[in-house]
Amino acid sequence: MNDFVKKFIERIIEGALMISSTVTTLTVLLITIFLFKEGISLFNQSPLEGDNIITVSANNKVEHISSAQIKNIFDQKITHWDELGGKKDSIILFTFNDLSTYFSDDEIGANFELLPHKIDSLVSNTPGIIAVFSKKYLAPNFKGKIVQVENVSLTQFISGEEWFPTANPAVQLGVLPLILGTLWVSLIAIVIALPIGLATAIYLAEVANQKMRNIYKPIIELLAGIPSVVYGFFGLIVIVPMVQKTFNLPVGETALSGSILLAIMALPTIITVSEDAIRNTPRSMKEASLALGANRWQTIVRVTVPYSISGISAAAILGIGRAIGETMAVLMVTGNAAVMPHSLLQPVRTIPATIAAELGEAPKDGIHYKSLFALGCILFLITLVINLWVDYISRKRSNYSK
Amino acid sequence: MHKIESKNVELYYGSFHALKGINMTIEKNTVTALIGPSGCGKSTFLRLFNRMNDLIDGVRIEGSCLIDGKDIYSKEVRIEELRKRVGMVFQKPNPFPKTIFENVAYGLRVNGISHATFIEERVERSLKQAALWDEVKDKLKKSAMELSGGQQQRLCIARALAIEPSVILMDEPASALDPISTAKIEELIYELKSQYTIMIVTHNMQQAGRVSDTTAFFYLGELVEYDSTKKIFTNPTEIRTQNYITGRFG
């Protein structure tokens, strides 16, 4: 009986342990579900804010309009209908803000009760007009034409060059500048950090003696432990002014400042992972090289580094992964201008920084909110690819050393 | 003058006394087998002669080791120069993850030789000397990792021969190989004797008997007996040598 109870308890505990071990899997799954549920619902949705509609006069040939075109009309970059495939008429824009220039208060009525009729006649009598107004002011027998606005599509989202998620009346959701900003800042960071990190890793694994290693290791660990917001603060008060002064810029919050800071933050990852890889080179391999009259440096260059190259590349990839996902430090020093990056000395904005800066102000379940989740999906996919890649590399390496 | 000589060599790993007053002389173009139970110091002794022990932290060496009458531990000796003259073959085949050709050429390249035809000739000659040429001549550009264990070990021998050492140290070169490969290596050692002075550490008594001219028996860091192989295996002076050879301890 006692034995039976004992066995029963063992089973229960084993079950509990097993359930705990599924938590991480479950979390990854849940993250995927929640992120993509919100993110995907962004697509095939009208980019128009609120319940706005866009109308033109009945004999206008234009049937569809994209959100980028709407913005260009508002910015007066598009001024004639022929640019949209219509007639040669110039475009006359009417929005709710223009009410008072077209109509007197009496004409509209105290509660806008006469407005639908007024808009109707305005639209049908003005050939070049484009009128943006709320659906509730649409007259029952509207004589103009409602133009279909193209829904938000994935290709637009990925390739669009304008990020203006609060634009009125049509939001601009092009993430290309954010993706490029993220990649620029991260890649330059690794270009700075890799040589330094690799040199330090080689120094620690092959040159330094045990005593030096014992001093260096905890310091590098500490460097990894400093919170990113502290790095950001340091960047803000030291690196940003330094960059500004060195290059004589109007502002120091630039892609370069972000890259320098990220390089510092990526160093511990690069050093630790590549040092492990270098240390994994079989002793016999190094001895064989030394026994042939190579010195230590030749052995490092010709045997050790080539042997551990996959581990070193894993270190670089992991470093890029960290840099791409880093939020606070980048948010604090890169200036966050959502424009296509042209120079390292301009402000840029990364994907994580965008989410951090905007999510607090995006109304729940609105198009802005969803677009930030879609950004989260992109970030999640990038890091997932990086992780699987690193896993693949290290698996190949362990097969090789067998 | 003896080819190799050790005088009162003491070696310590930290506080562990690994070699105790070893005196030994080795003549040119001979094969000397170093035998003894594990941890007796035979491998440590072997590695004295290309200063491989220098790589280990906390090693202290006293006495002197001479090759061609010169102390290899004196300050004037450049360690890489020494290692060029004293080749080494390790217990497990350890080719580099490079092509077969580049493995053999490695020692030449790191010693500053870049003349292409010279390197090609030397690689071919070394592979022939190591009796590997016929097996690999069509796949010199293939990775050395694709060779069998026995071929890899002969490649490592070719790699050592390419820089024309005068002494070759072999640390149990056949212990990781099958009997056929072992036989090939032994044959090779016999042939190399005419040009090189060879020291070989082995656990295999028959092997020592077959390939060597002289044999040294080490026990607990001491050189117990050193004599011609024939004498050691048929009529050893020391009882400890006899016990080891007849398998009473080991």
Add this chain to the structure above:
Amino acid sequence: MDINTRKRLAENTAFWVFRILSLGVIGILFSILGFILSKGIGVVNWDFITKMPEDGMTKGGIYPAIIGTLYLIAGSMLFAFPIGLMSGIYTNEYAKEGFIKRFIKLMTSNLAGIPSIVFGLFGMALFVNGMGFGDSIIAGSLTLGLLVLPIIIRTTEESLKAIDNSFRHASLALGATKLQTIRRVTLPMAMPNIITGLILSIGRVSGETAPILFTVAAYFLPKLPTSMYDQVMALPYHLYVISTSGTNIAESRSMAYGTAVVLILIVLILNLAANALRRYLGKKYKIN
């Protein structure tokens, strides 16, 4: 120049370059620490850590932020430590080699690689909105807990893996069950290392900002929480706010330095504690 001289020259040059670059890495750390500590240490006094912020966070202290961070540490560890420990034990002691074990490990490393801002998004979607906790200590703690879960799992696994199988076999051979062996032999031996991992993950939790932005952190809240459904201030978010978007950035600079010093001190102390523990351990194992 003969080849040997050239070889030696190349080696010496390379090694000196490496030495200098590694010294540079160390130098970076010391310049960051030195700069912030020298500017901020004067701000940190008893009042600073026990008083509420005043005058638009340009004066007073950071008491509620410290308390908030402590709550978040406690909350996240309460959740992550048991689950991480149990999960680590399962994967190392019970799970058989094969697809499932590999899959769990892959998922754990994936979770570790997910950027912290994505955790923030997820925490907001699931805990704040989905489960209706709102911006609260519990939502923040759960989000932070998920973030450090892989760290705890990994240290548990590695500490258990480091224990020689002979100890397990000895215990099993004496008639102990698997669970008894884990409880009385394996786990106690691994515990100090696991605790080291725990300490380091506390450091991580206390410094993370992105995951708490939308799940718990309050911009300015000069009172202490009364339940786990309350919002709190937290040190890292406080530092972010007063250095970038406070009401008066210039005047709250000294507050920012002080907050950064407190954050650094927390990480420094936790790291030293973890290292001391590790060294103590190293000694203990040598005696055995």
